[in-house]
Amino acid sequence: MARVLPLAFLIGCQEAGPQEAAPDIAMTTPFVSSADIASINEAFSSTTSAPWGFVHHGVDFFPSGNLRRFLSVAPGTVEEIRLWQNDLTANWQVNVTIRFSSQYSVEYIFEPFATSQTDGQDQLSSIAVSRGQVLSQGQPIGALHTAGAGAHLHFGLRRRGAAVCPEPYFVPAARDSILALIHKDHPDWSMCY
DSSP, X not given: OOOOOOHHHHXXXXXXXXXXXXXXXXXXXXXXXXXXXXXXXXXXXXXXTSTTSSOBOSEEEEESSTTEEEEOXXXXXXXXXXXXXXXXXXXXXXXXXXXXXXXEEEEEEEEEEEOOHHHHHHHXXXXXXXXXXXXXXXXEEEEEOOOSTTOEEEEEEEETTEEEOXXXXXXXXXXXHXXXXXXXXXXXXXXXX
16 A cells, blocks of 8 residues: 655755755644634745745744734744744844754744833733743744734744745645635735745
8 A cells, every 4th residue: 555645745855965864843833723814925035936925934923812822833842932032123032943853843932013122022022932842743932912003923934944945744624724824814825935
């Protein structure tokens, strides 16, 4: 009987070099429910020809309300939690990096869109994990404070440190859910460009 392999595995085999093992990542959605997400206004692009007009190494999830929770898309270890003020926007944000394997990690960038350090500290206090913690798939990472208009969670997948399109690594139900959110406002957009 023929063995059916997940799409992420097959794509990983195409990307992997001759001496590398193919990746075995099957990501679920980073959100609890699609009702928690109001829109996706930018997805992944490695080119400025994307509909949003700029390079963007992730998918931006704009929540439907304050303190919407986000989850670990796969088992991994929390590698970094960092509160910092973005030089370009002057907004405070919290980056959470989770390592899945020696090759793959994901960044959750909680962006409350606030220039107040107090709002940044509030965002940091809403992170539910700690550095070095081992996570299971679906485990809560934190909730997003919507301190300002434009608050969102930036989700980015990295392979050997380089940003990659996350679409092939989502399980089909997660991929379909994310595409439905994109297509709600932008019916002709793809997840990655």
